[in-house]
Amino acid sequence: MRWLMVSKNTLIGNDNKKRTSDKQFISIRNKPLNSALRVFLKLNMNKCVIMPVLNQKLPNVRGYKIMKTRRSDRLVDMTRYLLERPRTLVSLTHFSEEYESAKSSISEDLTILKRTFQERGIGLLETIPGAAGGARFTPYMTQDDAKEFVASLVNAIDDETRVLPGGYVYLSDILGQPWFLQRIGRLIATQYLREPIDAVMTAATKGVPVAQAVAAQLNVPFVIVRNDTKVTEGPTMSVNYVTGQSQRLEKLELSRRSLPMGSRVLIVDDFMKAGGTIRGMASLVKEFEGQVVGAAVVAEGRVAHRVIDDYTSLIHVDTNKDDGIIHVAAGNYADEIYANFEESLENKVK
Amino acid sequence: MRWLMVSKNTLIGNDNKKRTSDKQFISIRNKPLNSALRVFLKLNMNKCVIMPVLNQKLPNVRGYKIMKTRRSDRLVDMTRYLLERPRTLVSLTHFSEEYESAKSSISEDLTILKRTFQERGIGLLETIPGAAGGARFTPYMTQDDAKEFVASLVNAIDDETRVLPGGYVYLSDILGQPWFLQRIGRLIATQYLREPIDAVMTAATKGVPVAQAVAAQLNVPFVIVRNDTKVTEGPTMSVNYVTGQSQRLEKLELSRRSLPMGSRVLIVDDFMKAGGTIRGMASLVKEFEGQVVGAAVVAEGRVAHRVIDDYTSLIHVDTNKDDGIIHVAAGNYADEIYANFEESLENKVK
Numbered sequence: 191m192r193w194l195m196v197s198k199n200t201l202i203g204n205d206n207k208k209r210t211s212d213k214q215f216i217s218i219r220n221k222p223l224n225s226a227l228r229v230f231l232k233l234n235m236n237k238c239v240i241m242p243v244l245n246q247k248l249p250n251v252r253g254y255k256i257m258k259t260r261r262s263d264r265l266v267d268m269t270r271y272l273l274e275r276p277r278t279l280v281s282l283t284h285f286s287e288e289y290e291s292a293k294s295s296i297s298e299d300l301t302i303l304k305r306t307f308q309e310r311g312i313g314l315l316e317t318i319p320g321a322a323g324g325a326r327f328t329p330y331m332t333q334d335d336a337k338e339f340v341a342s343l344v345n346a347i348d349d350e351t352r353v354l355p356g357g358y359v360y361l362s363d364i365l366g367q368p369w370f371l372q373r374i375g376r377l378i379a380t381q382y383l384r385e386p387i388d389a390v391m392t393a394a395t396k397g398v399p400v401a402q403a404v405a406a407q408l409n410v411p412f413v414i415v416r417n418d419t420k421v422t423e424g425p426t427m428s429v430n431y432v433t434g435q436s437q438r439l440e441k442l443e444l445s446r447r448s449l450p451m452g453s454r455v456l457i458v459d460d461f462m463k464a465g466g467t468i469r470g471m472a473s474l475v476k477e478f479e480g481q482v483v484g485a486a487v488v489a490e491g492r493v494a495h496r497v498i499d500d501y502t503s504l505i506h507v508d509t510n511k512d513d514g515i516i517h518v519a520a521g522n523y524a525d526e527i528y529a530n531f532e533e534s535l536e537n538k539v540k
Numbered sequence: 541m542r543w544l545m546v547s548k549n550t551l552i553g554n555d556n557k558k559r560t561s562d563k564q565f566i567s568i569r570n571k572p573l574n575s576a577l578r579v580f581l582k583l584n585m586n587k588c589v590i591m592p593v594l595n596q597k598l599p600n601v602r603g604y605k606i607m608k609t610r611r612s613d614r615l616v617d618m619t620r621y622l623l624e625r626p627r628t629l630v631s632l633t634h635f636s637e638e639y640e641s642a643k644s645s646i647s648e649d650l651t652i653l654k655r656t657f658q659e660r661g662i663g664l665l666e667t668i669p670g671a672a673g674g675a676r677f678t679p680y681m682t683q684d685d686a687k688e689f690v691a692s693l694v695n696a697i698d699d700e701t702r703v704l705p706g707g708y709v710y711l712s713d714i715l716g717q718p719w720f721l722q723r724i725g726r727l728i729a730t731q732y733l734r735e736p737i738d739a740v741m742t743a744a745t746k747g748v749p750v751a752q753a754v755a756a757q758l759n760v761p762f763v764i765v766r767n768d769t770k771v772t773e774g775p776t777m778s779v780n781y782v783t784g785q786s787q788r789l790e791k792l793e794l795s796r797r798s799l800p801m802g803s804r805v806l807i808v809d810d811f812m813k814a815g816g817t818i819r820g821m822a823s824l825v826k827e828f829e830g831q832v833v834g835a836a837v838v839a840e841g842r843v844a845h846r847v848i849d850d851y852t853s854l855i856h857v858d859t860n861k862d863d864g865i866i867h868v869a870a871g872n873y874a875d876e877i878y879a880n881f882e883e884s885l886e887n888k889v890k
């Protein structure tokens with residue numbers, strides 16, 4: 191008795207080197223499943239177990255039986271599958287067919303995943319019962335992890351050589367590191383655990399990595415608003431807005447086809463001073479008949495007057511243009527993200 | 541006998557609602573571990589099992605014992621941990637301490653992960669033996685999955701309304717979808733399974749999402765080259781280059797502090813016509829005394845003459861400016877990425 195792995199209608203061999211070096215086995219590798227199976231069954235006197243790697247119809251040949259995927263293998267693959275698809279309802283039927291396993295076994299697997307995800311602060315695994323039921327994974331970051339992460343951000347940015355002309359701060363290295371971006375995305379997404387969001391919006395160019403990171407955690411598209419018209423993207427919708435500090439008139443444009451009308455939009459950016467750009471993006475969302483779900487920035491600078499009230503910031507940066515001194519501290523994230531986090535976790539699905 | 545979960549030196553309760561609503565249990569939630577444990581042991585007549593969620597020193601109090609993390613929970617969390625850290629060597633000691641489990645058990649877990657990752661085409665899990673040993677996960681995409689994915693890309697882009705002035709193609713919606721980006725990143729990274737890479741480089745602004753997606757799979761920083769000087773990023777290094785088709789002189793700039801000298805760089809972009817921008821980026825890499833490991837683009841257009849020879853493209857787009865006809869097909873990815881894939885998989889670690 192031996193195992194075969196079946197992939198895309200082809201026998202691809204197993205991972206045991208002794209077995210794959212077997213001549214009989216080699217002779218049927220990469221043949222179409224149907225004929226390979228017949229040869230194999232002949233050679234092995236009708237004793238054979240097939241372990242399907244991918245869900246597919248098996249050929250109508252006598253003498254083999256299907257092996258269920260083991261629980262340990264299911265747990266590993268289900269974890270991978272759900273982590274890759276945040277906020278997506280995956281049906282029990284899908285897993286059941288993928289692993290040739292009973293729905294009751296899949297339900298037990300999901301209980302294990304749910305427990306581990308919760309204990310380790312990875313995210314929420316909701317299991318929806320019934321015929322149309324399944325599981326949905328929503329990643330979050332616990333407040334303890336957030337505290338540690340924001341401290342590491344503060345530590346990385348608290349460096350006076352980062353002060354740039356105009357009171358801006360050099361963040362490009364931080365916002366070019368996948369590790370930081372993944373954490374930033376997860377932390378910002380945590381605030382909207384139960385909120386339906388259709389798209390993430392940002393302003394070119396430095397906000398793009400933040401938008402992409404948040405969108406990956408929410409599993410929704412991100413759209414990039416531009417203030418030059420050089421880039422050709424077809425017909426655009428545009429708004430004029432007044433910058434927060436210098437009171438200049440600027441223009442923001444978004445390709446018409448990139449955002450469906452009536453979308454629920456989360457606005458993000460890397461750095462906010464008075465908030466003029468965010469206010470501009472909010473008015474652009476209105477032009478698309480959409481709704482602003484929230485606004486979040488990695489860093490807020492210190493300004494005398496802000497033109498928006500409702501925003502989330504991970505860190506607060508205070509720069510002094512004259513002597514280049516920088517002071518970095520945690521932003522308002524603890525109040526904005528975690529004030530209702532526990533309640534939100536326990537809520538039913540909206 | 542009951543379980544407690546311990547996190548960050550604090551008892552945080554377990555996930556069983558009946559237990560957490562227990563008054564005795566509630567009374568010790570959020571107290572420091574040491575005193576909470578004493579109270580708990582008193583209440584429960586010295587019977588207690590502690591399940592540590594995070595690795596930490598437990599207080600010197602009699603009457604409790606530590607519970608090892610179950611295999612099923614370890615498998616779920618190890619999968620998550622390794623997927624979040626591509627190409628990073630994680631020591632056996634780390635897992636062993638994290639789960640309070642013997643290294644021999646961790647090794648068995650890794651064997652299960654390795655088998656499942658291989659069978660399902662998720663990636664390579666290398667286990668390095670010895671005292672300094674551990675496990676390293678390198679994600680890849682199988683050629684079957686790549687074929688299916690590229691076909692879905694071709695299908696999404698083969699639409700004549702995407703043709704933009706100048707022979708460009710509207711890709712922003714595709715390059716704003718986390719799902720496509722994750723797949724694009726994994727496919728491009730597959731070519732460099734065994735190649736050490738220090739950074740991914742791209743040109744602002746449309747290449748940024750591609751660079752971020754590839755960098756996430758390689759777990760290295762990405763840097764953004766700009767051709768305007770409006771954006772302030774401190775001192776820059778710059779090169780002049782001639783565009784491939786129109787033979788205009790352009791400038792490319794990169795902030796000096798964003799790329800260490802002597803880096804091994806992978807150049808990526810969303811769209812390539814003659815390849816002038818990529819050639820410009822390659823000369824910028826040389827200014828940083830670095831080495832170009834490769835160049836990869838999502839889409840290549842049709843041109844009479846290309847100024848670079850060695851590149852990987854996922855799709856090939858042929859547009860006709862006059863009547864807006866578009867013809868989309870697979871690029872050269874199959875030859876470039878999969879010609880040596882099987883050998884590369886079986887190679888030893890470099």
